[in-house]
Amino acid sequence: MVRRRVLSLLKTVRKFFGEAVVVTQEVEDIISSPIVKGTIINNSDCKILLDQRKYVNKFDEIQALLGLTDKERAQILSINMANNPSRKYKEVWIGLGGTQSAVYATEVSLEEYVCYTTEETEKLELFRLSEKLGGNIELAIKQLAESKREMKTII
Incomplete structure (x- = not known):
């Protein structure tokens, strides 16, 4: 029943010129699932x-x-x-x-990197700078990226 619903969803999305996206971090999700094997992969x-x-x-x-x-x-x-x-x-x-x-x-640009990094020390640095700037996260991102650029040119 689930397989039919997934297949129907995929076909409906494609009928309207869309694309369904399936994302996984573990290969076992793909290997171990007959629904994924039989439906999603064959239609991708x-x-x-x-x-x-x-x-x-x-x-x-x-x-x-x-x-x-x-x-x-x-x-x-x-x-x-x-x-x-x-x-x-x-x-x-x-x-x-x-x-x-x-x-x-x-x-990615340094601004994007600063914004999306999951490195805890870098996140804390961004949050501290944002607090100093009255909560302006956008300005903090710009300033932090610029300081990283300057550090690269010094080194």
């Missing part, structure tokens, strides 16, 4: 994967499940293996229905 032309090195021992199963070619497998397992240490970026693999795939670097 676009697949986006982040660093999969921790699943290298399970990657034969993942490759078969996602219908990946050996070239796509090599691309995925190369993610973040040779990043430039002077830049802050992460890589992502995007595959489009078996016709095109590549690894892309995703890099």
Whole structure:
């Protein structure tokens, strides 16, 4: 019953030229679910994967499940293996229905980094600066990003 509902939802979304997005942090969510295997993966032309090195021992199963070619497998397992240490970026693999795939670097501005970091010390620094600025978080983000830029040029 759940499988039929998920399939119906996917077909309805596609009928109206939309795209359903499924996100998971654990590969087991994909491997262990017959609903995901039978419905979502079979109806997904676009697949986006982040660093999969921790699943290298399970990657034969993942490759078969996602219908990946050996070239796509090599691309995925190369993610973040040779990043430039002077830049802050992460890589992502995007595959489009078996016709095109590549690894892309995703890099954000310092303002975006300061805004979205989950590093506790950096968050606390931002919150302290925001308090000094009367709660103006936007100004705090701008000032903190600028101070990080200045530190890079000094070093």
